[in-house]
Amino acid sequence: MPRRKVSIIGAGNVGATAAYYVAEKVIADIVMVDVVEGMTQAKALDFLHAGPMRRYDVSIRGTGDFSEITESDVVVITAGLPRKTGMDRMDLLKVNAEIVKSASKKIAQHAPNSTVIVVSNPLDVMCHVAFRTTGFAVHRVVGMAGILDSTRFRYFAARELGCALTDVHAMVLGGHGDQMVPLPRFTTVAGIPITELLDKSAIDRMVDRTRKGGAEIVEYLKTGSAYYAPAASVAEMVEAIITDRKTLAPCACYLRGEYGIEDLFIGVPVLLGRNGIERIIELDLEKEELDQLKESANAVRKGVEDLDTFFSVR
């Protein structure tokens, strides 16, 4: 069996930490690509130096040359700017759409058989950029959002209950933003819904904290945003695809009628395996949950409409 290969575009905190988590899993060789060249090589070398102690023996390369992503099984796009003060949403959308478009073109050119994981924000809209630009089949473009929102929800639930982290599963659907849709009745401890174990006010508190999970970290850091949990989420998705694990988890995926939503990337439960998104799971949502999902979809659609005012694939 040939060695598997994962490329990560953007070697900032999320990209580099994702490379580290993937290296520790010892499942694939890694290429980090960044326009800031010296930093990429330095981080790759630093990871390699830690290998003898951390016991991974995969190849890790840092480069500015996109052609090195050739034959990647998975390509992760983390490139993009964080929102800076004074920058409005539209400005950020324009800048990042350009970055993701440029990366997507290179992916289509050098790694035409890969599965693409989009991490850049605003996430759901950037998935549209990558999807349109690469021209890849729908199951091979997937956005990282729901897994991250769910791991935060899982963490909060485990702390609240004083139970083992690994016993908690959670489902957070919708767009990756304030209007995400955490689903407490599908959030369980060893299969027991938390709605049986916690009262409503505790659950509401956790839901609220999950929605603001990213912002809470930004408040502490002031000048940066979260990257450990996002990178761990990326690595989980990479592993599911590389090892054909068939993980059921919420990811941003292109819907064509599922949940009554047409032609839009949004977070829903999917099965991740060798072929990327292998199945979309349609849950029987209650009216309130479905309304929340629709509302979240509308917010994403607004972003896509903004994108359409200026974006062209060429």
Next chain:
Amino acid sequence: MKRVGIIGSGNVGANSAFFIAENRTASVTLVDVKEGLSVGKALDISEAGPIRRYDTDIRGGSDVNGIRNCDIVVIAAGRVRAPDQSRDDLYRDNSRLMIQVCEDVKRLAPGSVVINVAEPVDMITLLAQKCLGFDRMRVLGVGGLLSSTRLRYLVSNSLGVSPRDVTGMVIGPHRPSMVFLRDTIRVSGIPAVKLLPAEKLDSIVDEVRKAGDAILQMAQRSTSYYAPSAAVAALVEAIVRDTKAMMPVSVRLQGEYGLDGIAVSVPAQIGEKGAEKIISVKMSREEQKAFVDAANDLRDSLSRVTS
């Protein structure tokens, strides 16, 4: 490093030591009346260490003093059920040995948490708790946890999803009348009934009920031991690392689930003190009835073997 003493170096005892070594959770002493068996298996496991990358201290011997002051004692001694042997007869075969073992444990490792794998597990767990005189939450039997891992595997296999994503708890007595908490059978939180036809789930449940017997029939004079050993190692890890993991374990009940004076599997949070908290789970009317019937069935067995 915490220490685990395992009494009985047969397939379950030795494989428990092996899984514990791979988990790097505790050092292990295997004790068996057949000295060569303990020493040989301990050495074999230790010699795999350089390749498997563990450096856990695993030793073996015939002297029961080897379990002195262990933090956890695993009872994996006794006979396994022969094909066509009844559980009552197996209890009669094993109970005398268990009383002896418990006297040793009480004397040598009075502060330990005890994990019982000897069959019939609920009856022996109750007997052990009485003989040891330990707090009931420190004497745990491997029953529901084993059926649960079988259930989770079969569901994942049937759906083509990762077994890691699948939850599901089996409680009650460790016999074919065991009780399946249907609502806990889920994939990443999504109820399995939404993903799998009801008949398929029914056939899986049926397969789990009969799993022990099926393996016994297939292998004749041997019973299953990989999954039971994995259950032991999971309990050891939860205790040593104080994880508060939720697992169904057999424990003597005092009013929980409406039962008193018998041990059956119920969901509990496992930590350094053993079963630290028994969780009562909402059951459907049918599940509740099945649970009471199964408990009565076990009680009948108990009165037969003690009369």
